[in-house]
Amino acid sequence: MSPTATKSKNxxxxxxxxxxxxxxxxxxxAEERAHNFEEVNLGYSAxxxxxxxKRCLECAKPTCTDNCPVGIDVKKFVELIVAGDFLGxxxxxxxxxxxxxxxxRVCPQEDQCEGKCLLSKKVKPLGIGYxxxxxxxxxxxxxxxxxxxxxxxxxxxxxxxxGPSGLTVAGDxxxxxxxxxxFEALHEIGGVLVYGIPEFRLPKQIVRExxxxxxxxxxxxxxxxxxxxxxxxxxxxxxxxxxxxxxxxGAGLPQFLNIAGxxxxxxxxANEFLTRINLMKxxxxxxxxxxxxxxxxRDVAVIGGGNTALDAIRSALRLGARKAYVIYRRSDxxxxxxxxxxxxxxxxxxxxxxxxAPIEFLSDGKGWLTAARCVRMELGEPDASxxxxxxxxxxSEFDLPLSVAVIAIGTSAxxxxxxxxxxxxxxxxxxIQASEETQRTTRKGVFAGGDIVTGSATVxxxxxxxxxxxxxxxxxxTTGAW
Amino acid sequence: xxxxxxAEFLAPGIxxxxxxxxxxxRKQKPGQFVILRIYEEGxxxxxxxxxxxxERSTISIVVQAAGKTTHLLNSLxxxxxxxxxxxxxxxPSEIRKYGTVVVVGxxxxxxxxxxxxxxxxxxxxxxxxxxxxxxxxxxxxxKEMRAVSDAVMITTDDGSxxxxxxxxxxxxxxxxxxxxxxxxxxxGPIVMMKAVAEMTRKENIHTVVxxxxxxxxxxxxxxxxRVLIDGKSEFACVDGPEFDAHKVDFSVLVQRNTMYRxxxxxxxxxxxxxxSAEAGKCAVTAPQGAQA
Ligand SMILES: Cc1cc2nc3c(=O)[nH]c(=O)nc-3n(C[C@H](O)[C@H](O)[C@H](O)COP(=O)(O)OP(=O)(O)OC[C@H]3O[C@@H](n4cnc5c(N)ncnc54)[C@H](O)[C@@H]3O)c2cc1C
Ligand SMILES: Cc1cc2nc3c(=O)[nH]c(=O)nc-3n(C[C@H](O)[C@H](O)[C@H](O)COP(=O)(O)OP(=O)(O)OC[C@H]3O[C@@H](n4cnc5c(N)ncnc54)[C@H](O)[C@@H]3O)c2cc1C
Ligand code: SF4
Ligand code: SF4
Ligand code: FES
Numbered sequence: 001m002s003p004t005a006t007k008s009k010n011x012x013x014x015x016x017x018x019x020x021x022x023x024x025x026x027x028x029x030a031e032e033r034a035h036n037f038e039e040v041n042l043g044y045s046a047x048x049x050x051x052x053x054k055r056c057l058e059c060a061k062p063t064c065t066d067n068c069p070v071g072i073d074v075k076k077f078v079e080l081i082v083a084g085d086f087l088g089x090x091x092x093x094x095x096x097x098x099x100x101x102x103x104x105r106v107c108p109q110e111d112q113c114e115g116k117c118l119l120s121k122k123v124k125p126l127g128i129g130y131x132x133x134x135x136x137x138x139x140x141x142x143x144x145x146x147x148x149x150x151x152x153x154x155x156x157x158x159x160x161x162x163g164p165s166g167l168t169v170a171g172d173x174x175x176x177x178x179x180x181x182x183f184e185a186l187h188e189i190g191g192v193l194v195y196g197i198p199e200f201r202l203p204k205q206i207v208r209e210x211x212x213x214x215x216x217x218x219x220x221x222x223x224x225x226x227x228x229x230x231x232x233x234x235x236x237x238x239x240x241x242x243x244x245x246x247x248x249x250g251a252g253l254p255q256f257l258n259i260a261g262x263x264x265x266x267x268x269x270a271n272e273f274l275t276r277i278n279l280m281k282x283x284x285x286x287x288x289x290x291x292x293x294x295x296x297x298r299d300v301a302v303i304g305g306g307n308t309a310l311d312a313i314r315s316a317l318r319l320g321a322r323k324a325y326v327i328y329r330r331s332d333x334x335x336x337x338x339x340x341x342x343x344x345x346x347x348x349x350x351x352x353x354x355x356x357a358p359i360e361f362l363s364d365g366k367g368w369l370t371a372a373r374c375v376r377m378e379l380g381e382p383d384a385s386x387x388x389x390x391x392x393x394x395x396s397e398f399d400l401p402l403s404v405a406v407i408a409i410g411t412s413a414x415x416x417x418x419x420x421x422x423x424x425x426x427x428x429x430x431x432i433q434a435s436e437e438t439q440r441t442t443r444k445g446v447f448a449g450g451d452i453v454t455g456s457a458t459v460x461x462x463x464x465x466x467x468x469x470x471x472x473x474x475x476x477x478t479t480g481a482w
Numbered sequence: 483x484x485x486x487x488x489a490e491f492l493a494p495g496i497x498x499x500x501x502x503x504x505x506x507x508r509k510q511k512p513g514q515f516v517i518l519r520i521y522e523e524g525x526x527x528x529x530x531x532x533x534x535x536x537e538r539s540t541i542s543i544v545v546q547a548a549g550k551t552t553h554l555l556n557s558l559x560x561x562x563x564x565x566x567x568x569x570x571x572x573x574p575s576e577i578r579k580y581g582t583v584v585v586v587g588x589x590x591x592x593x594x595x596x597x598x599x600x601x602x603x604x605x606x607x608x609x610x611x612x613x614x615x616x617x618x619x620x621x622x623x624x625k626e627m628r629a630v631s632d633a634v635m636i637t638t639d640d641g642s643x644x645x646x647x648x649x650x651x652x653x654x655x656x657x658x659x660x661x662x663x664x665x666x667x668x669x670g671p672i673v674m675m676k677a678v679a680e681m682t683r684k685e686n687i688h689t690v691v692x693x694x695x696x697x698x699x700x701x702x703x704x705x706x707x708r709v710l711i712d713g714k715s716e717f718a719c720v721d722g723p724e725f726d727a728h729k730v731d732f733s734v735l736v737q738r739n740t741m742y743r744x745x746x747x748x749x750x751x752x753x754x755x756x757x758s759a760e761a762g763k764c765a766v767t768a769p770q771g772a773q774a
Contacts, residue, residue: 102649187519187526187566224568226701230505236544252703252768256715263734265741275698280525286752289525289551290698291745367737415701416720 009083012054022124023052030347037199049134052127053081067116069464070096090139101206103460104133110339150177155477158242160227163191164459165248165450168466170219176474183225195279228420244445244473251451252414259401261361266369270312271409296320303327304408307333312406329390330359371399439469444482484567489560492622495547497556504539506569512597513575517700519566527551528697530594550749571700572723577601581664582608586649586742590669595669610692612652618643650677679727689727693718710734724734
């Protein structure tokens, strides 16, 4: 018998744990949710959560934790769920992750914690994301907010950008007694969590609650400030008296295909499409003023295969699109989107046109999109990314009739801060150069992390960078050493 | 919240607002704009900064009622507040000594061109301004433009004030008189900017226009403001709003600005309806001049 089993609070014998099936996440029926913006997943009940938690084998060397970018002690928090101590479980997670209600919902678990769960060798992996979400939501429902009481250090930190990296830095540093002010270019706090990821995947109320909690802890937020334009990094340091600055401005610039017809009415970047819907609430027009092309009964396609692409097309479906296509130039295996989203999208009736790429957008002669001329692809030799390169098949062109096309083929670095901060070194692609351990940039007192350093990545990687940055900012502020 | 320190109509449907915005006032340069959102359900719209006063921590903007948001804005009074004002956005105008600069302002474009004209004058240029409007009532900032120009020429479409005709008539006269022109800056309706561009292209006169595509964030994030410059996509909010007029594809700009026409008309109609219902009920007169 393994040593863990003797101490275990788990009443089920290790052998029998494998016999418990992975507990399904209750969800809105596909045909219903395809027409509303309510959350797809409804969350575990306490019973389901405990039943799922009992599947954990309590490994001596938990590979789940090794494969979580912030090293959450999964075994421990799951054990606390089995024991019924949900608040304890939440506290355990918070030691490594300040936004569990968010990561539990949006982490690509299949590539991270769950991907390396020992269970997955024989049966389905433990539902770590679902459990994380459960305890975070439980804690929120109980309304328990521990506002730490720490002695002020008298140091001030400016955080630029309020995405997951910036929020993590702010949350960590305020708990160490520093004053923190977050500057955000948009009118809402949250970065991609509010302007990109739609309500049906991440209810904005959850993001808002996390931010309110930070406000309670004393974090100050100033919206409508584009750092580099409204105020520069140098002015923050020299004139406004900040002792350190963290840059977490994300990878916000949309890329286009550079094919004919991209200027037609009806062709959107995913950022614009999702911003209109999520940030500006165009789906509630005319209660909200921001307009949106009417998608009812229209055919819509998104170009791309990542989370952004799926978020856009599933939003289009919810706005009444008749046909909703994903046009992706590689095959299923290469799609970067979270597995659960692909599964949900298929259930909802999204039509996946795989190994297909648009080569031109066609118009009605009056400036409006009518179709995408596409070509079918086949997979050739692996490219630099190790994925097999798609090659067009001669003579396979066809026209796909469309009213709206959304381009979701990736983003690049937003240059505003870099171009207005002398001495801040960037890499070839314009991302800020920062140490992988300390997140220090080439400017004294200036740290950076998240997508603006790595290029588009994930929420949890941005948070991991925020955590490392907070630690080294704290060290810098207390020792003064650079 | 950004407080309106002062609001006054300059002409029917055209209103100037002085707004408390200390950070923006400190940084503003001619040619830059703000994006504002009036209230929670509101859209974000771009408006050029006409002037700023760092000492008083204020900026001023001049707004022409076009659709719902600008009508609503123009119904605000001194003491009211605007929920969000962000800026200064966009690249500042390139101010240096060119020699003789012709500044062409059409309609509310005059207010947008004014700070650039003033800065060019300050930089030692000879500034010749051409101000155009539909009729006498709509001629704005005449006094201000005179103060920063070596000469001001005014045209009205209907001849109700100054010379009857279009701004391009004045520009043609200048060219025909053999006036040496080193730079033309044109700000106003797209048709006007396009006509100016066509005229100066033939004469090889460097010309700059300020483009007004539909914007949301103003930081380069959404790509909605993309314009076609020399066959390439540029984002007007970060790469502009000023561009070399001879490289601009005006037809794409016109086409893209019609994208939401149906929704815009619906918004405006509903706004007018609610306003007239309100006015009828409480017998309050609609804000004076706030008609399109
Ligand atoms: C549609 C979409 C869906 C996604 N889905 C997932 C998912 O399911 N799971 C997952 O793990 N990841 C997902 N991602 C990726 C993830 O959201 C990002 O990797 C993450 O948000 C990066 O965080 P960040 O802190 O670096 O920056 P961001 O979240 O990009 O936030 C940056 C913030 O900085 C602000 N800013 C920019 N410039 C300035 C400036 N000059 N001054 C002031 N503020 C500025 C921006 O307005 C923004 O609010 C998705 C991304 C998108 C776009
Ligand atoms: C850089 C820039 C500077 C500007 N400066 C001024 C100024 O100083 N004074 C002024 O009166 N106007 C200015 N405008 C134009 C102003 O933004 C539009 O008149 C306003 O957005 C119209 O909104 P609406 O709801 O009243 O009208 P709508 O009915 O929504 O639209 C009327 C027309 O305005 C344009 N428009 C609509 N929404 C937007 C948007 N979000 N962004 C840009 N254009 C839009 C479209 O062409 C549309 O057909 C500027 C525009 C730009 C891009
Ligand atoms: S943070 Fe993400 S990767 Fe880490 S345990 Fe939670 S769901 Fe898994
Ligand atoms: S790897 Fe899986 S089974 Fe093992 S401790 Fe982690 S979650 Fe439990
Ligand atoms: S307004 Fe969004 S990129 Fe210019």
